[in-house]
Amino acid sequence: MKKWLSVLLVLSFMLAIAACSGxxxxxxxxxxxASNKPGNEPAQTEEGNAEGFADGxxxxxxxxxxxxxxxxxxxxFKEGETIEDNVHTRLVKExxxxxIKYNWVVTxxxxxxxxxxxxxxxxxxxxxxxxTYRGDLETVNMLIDSGQFMPVGDLVDKYANDTYKAGxxxxxxxxxxxxxGADKMALPILDYAYNADHVMWVREDWLxxxxxxxxxxxxxxxxxxxxxxxxxxxxxxxxxTLGLATGFKNGFANWMTDIGFIFGAHGTMPGQWNQAADGSxxxxxxxxxxxxxxxxxxxxxxxxxxxxxxxxxxETTGSELFTKGEAGIMFGxxxxxxxxxxDLLNNVPSAKxxxxxxxxxxxxxxxxxxxxxxxxxxxxxxKKAKNPEAIIHYYNWFFDNMANPxxxxxxxxxxxxxxxxxxxxxxxxxxxxxxxxDLFPGLKDQTAPPLFYTLTFEGARIPTLYAETHVKLAGGxxxxxxYEKQEFNTRLKENTDAMxxxxxxxxxxxxxxxxxxxxxxMQSKNELLNKLLNETFNKIVYGQQPxxxxxxxxxxxxxSGGEQITKEVNDWYNSVK
Amino acid sequence: MxxxxxxxxxxxxxxxxxxxxxxxxxFSRTWPLHLMLLPAAIITFIFAYVPMSGLIxxxxxxxxxxxxxxxxxxxLEHFRFMFEYPDSKQVIMNTLIISGLKIVFGLVVPFxxxxxxxxxxxxxxxxxxxTLVYLPHFISWVILGAILTDMLGSKGIVNQLLNTLxxxxxxxxxxxxxxxxxxxxxxxxxxxxxxTIVFLAALSGVNPSLYEAAEVDGATRWKQTLHITxxxxxxxxxxxxxxxxxxxxxxxxxxxxxxxxxxVYDKGDIIDTFVYRTAILNGQYSFGTxxxxxxxxxxxxxxxxxxxxxxxxxxxxxx
Numbered sequence: 086m087k088k089w090l091s092v093l094l095v096l097s098f099m100l101a102i103a104a105c106s107g108x109x110x111x112x113x114x115x116x117x118x119a120s121n122k123p124g125n126e127p128a129q130t131e132e133g134n135a136e137g138f139a140d141g142x143x144x145x146x147x148x149x150x151x152x153x154x155x156x157x158x159x160x161x162f163k164e165g166e167t168i169e170d171n172v173h174t175r176l177v178k179e180x181x182x183x184x185i186k187y188n189w190v191v192t193x194x195x196x197x198x199x200x201x202x203x204x205x206x207x208x209x210x211x212x213x214x215x216x217t218y219r220g221d222l223e224t225v226n227m228l229i230d231s232g233q234f235m236p237v238g239d240l241v242d243k244y245a246n247d248t249y250k251a252g253x254x255x256x257x258x259x260x261x262x263x264x265x266g267a268d269k270m271a272l273p274i275l276d277y278a279y280n281a282d283h284v285m286w287v288r289e290d291w292l293x294x295x296x297x298x299x300x301x302x303x304x305x306x307x308x309x310x311x312x313x314x315x316x317x318x319x320x321x322x323x324x325x326t327l328g329l330a331t332g333f334k335n336g337f338a339n340w341m342t343d344i345g346f347i348f349g350a351h352g353t354m355p356g357q358w359n360q361a362a363d364g365s366x367x368x369x370x371x372x373x374x375x376x377x378x379x380x381x382x383x384x385x386x387x388x389x390x391x392x393x394x395x396x397x398x399x400e401t402t403g404s405e406l407f408t409k410g411e412a413g414i415m416f417g418x419x420x421x422x423x424x425x426x427x428d429l430l431n432n433v434p435s436a437k438x439x440x441x442x443x444x445x446x447x448x449x450x451x452x453x454x455x456x457x458x459x460x461x462x463x464x465x466x467x468k469k470a471k472n473p474e475a476i477i478h479y480y481n482w483f484f485d486n487m488a489n490p491x492x493x494x495x496x497x498x499x500x501x502x503x504x505x506x507x508x509x510x511x512x513x514x515x516x517x518x519x520x521x522x523d524l525f526p527g528l529k530d531q532t533a534p535p536l537f538y539t540l541t542f543e544g545a546r547i548p549t550l551y552a553e554t555h556v557k558l559a560g561g562x563x564x565x566x567x568y569e570k571q572e573f574n575t576r577l578k579e580n581t582d583a584m585x586x587x588x589x590x591x592x593x594x595x596x597x598x599x600x601x602x603x604x605x606x607m608q609s610k611n612e613l614l615n616k617l618l619n620e621t622f623n624k625i626v627y628g629q630q631p632x633x634x635x636x637x638x639x640x641x642x643x644x645s646g647g648e649q650i651t652k653e654v655n656d657w658y659n660s661v662k
Numbered sequence: 663m664x665x666x667x668x669x670x671x672x673x674x675x676x677x678x679x680x681x682x683x684x685x686x687x688x689f690s691r692t693w694p695l696h697l698m699l700l701p702a703a704i705i706t707f708i709f710a711y712v713p714m715s716g717l718i719x720x721x722x723x724x725x726x727x728x729x730x731x732x733x734x735x736x737x738l739e740h741f742r743f744m745f746e747y748p749d750s751k752q753v754i755m756n757t758l759i760i761s762g763l764k765i766v767f768g769l770v771v772p773f774x775x776x777x778x779x780x781x782x783x784x785x786x787x788x789x790x791x792x793t794l795v796y797l798p799h800f801i802s803w804v805i806l807g808a809i810l811t812d813m814l815g816s817k818g819i820v821n822q823l824l825n826t827l828x829x830x831x832x833x834x835x836x837x838x839x840x841x842x843x844x845x846x847x848x849x850x851x852x853x854x855x856x857x858t859i860v861f862l863a864a865l866s867g868v869n870p871s872l873y874e875a876a877e878v879d880g881a882t883r884w885k886q887t888l889h890i891t892x893x894x895x896x897x898x899x900x901x902x903x904x905x906x907x908x909x910x911x912x913x914x915x916x917x918x919x920x921x922x923x924x925x926v927y928d929k930g931d932i933i934d935t936f937v938y939r940t941a942i943l944n945g946q947y948s949f950g951t952x953x954x955x956x957x958x959x960x961x962x963x964x965x966x967x968x969x970x971x972x973x974x975x976x977x978x979x980x981x
Binding site: 207223325334392393394396397398402603607608609611612613615616619620622623624627629645 | 817
């Protein structure tokens with residue numbers, strides 16, 4: 086009897102397992118809805134081509150197939166709506182005559198979208214009309230090399246509107262990562278430009294207290310740092326202050342707590358490929374100018390201008406030196422007042438900070454990493470697409486209507502009433518769903534962001550808009566358009582002023598000229614070479630190796646594959662430029 | 663079920679026919695037990711054995727694009743690359759030194775600690791200490807790494823203490839030898855609680871009559887420890903040691919990864935961090951698999967070897 090009982094137990098246990106796994110399957114089923122019918126079924130147009138597009142609309146609706154990974158910020162839907170049927174798809178169908186069909190949709194956690202795309206590629210499956218991808222260059226190259234997508238250069242020339250073209254023309258190198266010879270293989274999705282470019286943030290209250298001027302050269306900067314370290318700027322009678330907030334665990338050109346400017350002041354930029362005088366590309370870390378920068382850094386460490394722990398800190402932990410009120414200077418992007426500087430004001434309520442231009446080196450050279458082309462994703466267009474130009478009409482429409490709506494225009498308030506905004510009885514608009522839940526029917530806790538449902542991730546962004554708006558606002562102009570108002574209301578004055586500083590120094594940015602995939606030698610040698618560079622750089626700064634070991638390192642670097650990589654990089658550059 | 667468990671399962675030497683018959687009888691009594699084992703066996707098979715087929719990557723020029731079935735076979739190319747790589751020797755040495763120190767002290771410290779704790783007569787105090795030393799085991803190295811970086815920094819609490827004692831500051835995480843020291847000590851601190859519990863369990867199994875007899879014979883507490891406690895702990899120490907030898911090529915990835923920096927590459931870079939940088943960051947999946955296979959094989963050899971040794975010299979078998 087007992088025996089049977091145990092058997093029953095085991096059987097029910099196994100059944101439970103089976104049920105669980107079964108449950109998973111059904112879940113998957115709902116994630117990738119059963120719209121697997123071939124999307125390429127002829128859109129009911131006979132002449133279904135550009136001729137069908139008149140007055141901003143396809144006279145006979147066309148079908149545009151795609152695949153999609155639901156991202157965190159674009160996955161809030163109104164009750165009854167899905168990515169396949171919502172205010173965005175209906176609007177696009179009504180205004181443009183484009184019927185978007187999703188062949189499959191996954192929730193994009195743990196790179197599920199990327200994995201699924203790659204699986205499609207490796208099983209040789211037919212791609213949809215357009216594929217949007219934002220992420221690693223490896224997958225981008227796989228998509229291009231699959232041969233299923235068409236060059237888009239002609240499409241852009243013929244159909245793209247002026248706003249999109251101007252955004253692309255801002256920096257022609259935007260095409261380099263996706264070029265194959267003369268062919269441009271994907272449409273870049275534009276992002277706001279100059280947003281990662283650095284300024285020098287200085288504690289204004291310290292300058293005032295010690296009666297100093299903001300430094301404009303490295304020499305002046307050393308004098309200021311000397312004063313910051315020696316003259317007790319925080320007034321606690323303890324020698325506990327630093328000149329510059331640094332954290333170079335991740336390298337010597339950083340997205341925040343940057344020290345790349347020291348290299349820039351000598352004429353190079355480490356960890357990236359710079360254009361040499363003869364037009365070829367060279368690795369910035371082995372340029373002799375780096376040696377001079379390293380000896381500067383070593384001196385600064387010896388004199389206590391920078392933290393003894395700099396080599397152990399990354400950007401975030403390094404920035405804490407500034408936000409704790411320990412260091413007086415920090416290099417970073419214009420938006421630091423939004424994060425992490427509020428921490429500084431929490432720790433030191435009386436603190437004031439201000440953005441200044443990057444200081445110049447002994448020969449007047451100024452350089453800071455940045456100025457990379459403003460693309461944050463790509464749209465690939467299938468060779469066999471019936472209406473390859475449809476996606477450009479689509480993108481155009483968002484540039485025209487949503488990127489920077491003018492006062493009084495249709496989308497001035499937002500995408501759609503009851504989704505991302507609602508109008509109060511007094512005519513003002515709100516997005517406060519917690520306060521007015523009744524104005525957002527079918528939504529709970531969060532408003533729906535239809536702009537994030539778009540095939541181009543955020544509708545359309547005009548690259549220069551962010552910078553231009555802030556330069557305008559910094560000049561004292563009044564905020565007129567909805568975008569200007571929003572920026573004016575949500576950004577601190579320091580932020581706005583910093584953007585002006587960035588734009589005034591636009592010419593000093595040093596971009597990474599290598600935008601291709603990892604070359605063959607890079608794959609096998611990158612680690613060895615990076616380790617060599619990082620180790621030697623750090624040891625020189627910390628005095629564990631003499632400064633002259635830099636020259637031995639350069640020889641080693643070249644011998645251990647660096648020369649070969651330089652050749653490959655230049656081959657690539659010559660093939661695309 | 664009880665009936666099946668309680669009947670002794672003797673092994674007997676009988677003529678072949680009878681033996682088979684017995685086996686059948688045995689099975690007819692115990693088959694529910696086999697059935698209960700089945701889910702565990704299936705899960706082990708699916709999650710531990712099936713993935714091993716992926717080891718084929720180590721002999722391929724694996725491209726995610728082509729998948730396992732279409733990637734090109736390259737034989738032992740990746741193993742050759744591994745042994746010719748200029749940094750390999752250094753990285754393997756670092757791993758052996760760091761994990762060797764960890765294994766030795768990871769045995770000695772809990773061994774001693776368990777004996778000391780066993781002498782404590784206050785049950786409450788014993789329990790509290792036991793729990794407290796076990797606690798760090800559950801903290802992730804991401805958090806511990808941040809705490810240690812802060813505590814051991816130039817203005818951290820440890821160096822402040824040294825300074826008040828009139829000693830020079832130590833660059834704990836930035837100077838190679840001190841880095842190894844920090845890594846080993848912090849690892850022991852984090853993990854000795856677990857082995858302490860294992861040893862305490864072994865101690866509670868010692869027959870009290872041995873101590874009583876020793877006392878009657880006039881043995882002191884120290885003599886009792888030396889001649890009863892320690893010998894009775896040797897087998898379990900051998901087991902713990904044997905199992906940890908399988909990890910000789912694991913220096914502790916999450917710990918090192920969260921603590922190291924470019925200054926200590928020459929003394930602190932271990933196989934796993936090296937593979938992380940080469941294989942994962944640069945997309946060299948085949949190479950990563952090859953190193954993983956190499957590590958597993960060395961680990962297996964070490965376990966078999968030390969197990970034989972343990973059997974020969976301590977007379978202890980696990981299986």
